[in-house]
Amino acid sequence: MSENEYSEQEEIFSQVLRAGRRTYFFDVRSTKAGDYYLTVTESKKFTHDDGSFHYKKHKIYLYKEDFNEFNEMLVKATEYIINEKGEEVISERHQKDYQKPSEVSVEGEDAKSTDSFTDISFDDI
Secondary structure, eight states: OOOOOOHHHHHHEEEEEEETTEEEEEEEEEEETTTTTEEEEEEEEEEOOOOOOOEEEEEEEEEEEGHHHHHHHHHHHHHOOOHHSSSOOOEEETTTTOOOGGOOOOOOEOOOOOOOOEEEEOOGG
């Protein structure tokens, strides 16, 4: 049996989540012993200056004995993020007009932080 035939044969169930430049694949596969495990693959598209592109992929393998703890930690982490920051996406990548709070203008003037301001006396000049 060729490697491609085995690869097609071991995939049992698959779901795809497209999220902008990223695509997530959730694939149930079969071990040689006939048990199942999950692979989660992140595929991210990169475009070169000449218009050509390539994908970078990262994959994790998750086995049944880790499902409960993994799921508990994933739920806790995602709940923490939602509770702390809400569901609204607030990033430059997702909102082209996004400005950090320190960059928001006040009455037409930039309200940049003055932490790095140096007080200079011009009396000596």
